[in-house]
Amino acid sequence: MRKQPVKVAIWGFGAMGSGMARMLLAKKGFEIVGVCDRNPAIVGKKMREVLGLPAVADDIRILPDIDSVVGDRSCDVCLLATDSFTHKAFPKIRWLLERRVNVISTAEEMTYPEANQPDLATQMDAIAKANGVTVLGTGINPGMMMDLLVIMMTGVMADVEKIRVSRVNSLSPFGETVMSEQGVGLSLEEYAQKKAKGEIAGHVGFRESVEMMSKALGLGIDRFEQQMDPIITAVDRKSPYGFAKAGHVTGIDMRSQGYVGSELKIEMSHPQQIEPQLGGVRTGDYIDITGQPPVHLAITPEIDGGIGTIAVCVNMIPHVINARPGLKTMIDLPVPRAILGDVRAMIEEDVR
């Protein structure tokens, strides 16, 4: 087994990045060698202080400049938790790859960058290969629940006719930013205005999920569509950070379709709202695949999106270190898994 710890840097110390730090500190064989974030509230502070953990002598400080955090081959991997879109994450990813550091990005578009940024995808693949390292984008969705798990389930099938996948989750645990981005509490008129201004975020990642499935299965999807609609509540709903009066917006229903010619092959549905039980909605991850044999899968309640994304990113570290160099997606790498023992036992020593 490898002797030296698996060295990790974290770029972006919000809910995701700090959650990853907490998870890494609870595991055997990892060392967090640096944290980069520009948020003035935490810059210069010690990492454990920010995490609310007991102080240790050799704790690291959160620094605002990545140059002070990552140098050439100074760590095995950098967890990049700063962006949702590939074009925003790209300069950071390039910088890291050129320092011969593997990268795992939480950017939704990075789970399958080919879908929205084929040119950047080609560039990242070339830069990663030139530097002998690997870059992967992942998360709970896109990355797992509405794509990789579907792909995995088709592995038991001789033929697939149609895929329906649905993730029904509650927004109640989320804070004010999410309430605003998802339009919670707005009247229909206010919603229409905000949507027209592009201020309603909805879910980023349907195109990535659909194209990842199409590529993995050889499905040949040639047309992609998506819709975004407000979910109107019939009763008042209240969550810690949100309130929607009866008749107002309680969340967003997003749907998407992938076609081969005129044939609908993939149907995605992702309604998110506060207090879904007040609308008679049972949260969960649901996969229904018609074909031979048919598959009807339900995970209830849904896999928690916050902890889930944190866990997937950390759990993929050994696979990314072991991978051949280049841009990888979840369909290229071995099945994700929890890390319960010493992570160093999962590193193949002979591959790099």
Added chain:
Amino acid sequence: MRKQPVKVAIWGFGAMGSGMARMLLAKKGFEIVGVCDRNPAIVGKKMREVLGLPAVADDIRILPDIDSVVGDRSCDVCLLATDSFTHKAFPKIRWLLERRVNVISTAEEMTYPEANQPDLATQMDAIAKANGVTVLGTGINPGMMMDLLVIMMTGVMADVEKIRVSRVNSLSPFGETVMSEQGVGLSLEEYAQKKAKGEIAGHVGFRESVEMMSKALGLGIDRFEQQMDPIITAVDRKSPYGFAKAGHVTGIDMRSQGYVGSELKIEMSHPQQIEPQLGGVRTGDYIDITGQPPVHLAITPEIDGGIGTIAVCVNMIPHVINARPGLKTMIDLPVPRAILGDVRAMIEEDVR
């Protein structure tokens, strides 16, 4: 994309092998180059005739000797569907690997041969590497439903406390051999006698599943137990090939446990019976993992074991061809997936 077809030989043309042939013939980019079976009822016959398919001019004949079917590098992969136990499959696997042919075995023990045959596992790994090819064992169970899918679901988890996995299936579709092996219709006394003589098969593969999960997660399971008990029906049950009077055996309940020290970490349950609905049993694949976040997954009804095994073996062909040489298990390779397009698009040309 690779120009020549992916060439496949099939060794063992029973329900599994013939089902794989049927599946391969329905896909693009495969060619079945040979079939080996010793069953006098089919030896010398043309493959499509045995499959009940329309005749074609260049059809192949089923031959009894593997020497006439496979030669040095004469195909990309051989699907070996002849045995349940590693020590029985081993001489065939060695023979194939030495002809520089990749191997996918349906033998239950081969899904994780390290568990029951560590010496043979080491030998197979060395022979495969020496010949630049790969050997994999897989199937629906062990191989997918009670191990790989569990491992995949832990990928969204920051911590795992305990795993409970259950596969509840119907034996009604199966024929006379299975009825006899599973004791269907016996009195309790007859069951006890047959069990004492080792004539009750039950499920082969719990130890393989438990050790595969332990290895993948770094769980450190150090004690394995399993139990086999008859399922007694309260009412008469009748299936096409089976009949169990009230008070008689209608199937077998198998259970297994994996411990770390005195702590129960993995609990497996696999009751198989005819007409389960008459006992108030809902068939399905169920996974419950306590930890952070918890996972509660249900697939209802259960994934069909026959088609499922056929599909997994065929679907893993591209992954096995693309793999680095050696003995592989499902945890080493990318996520299984259906093959809906031309399989040649899934072959990485630069790796061998």
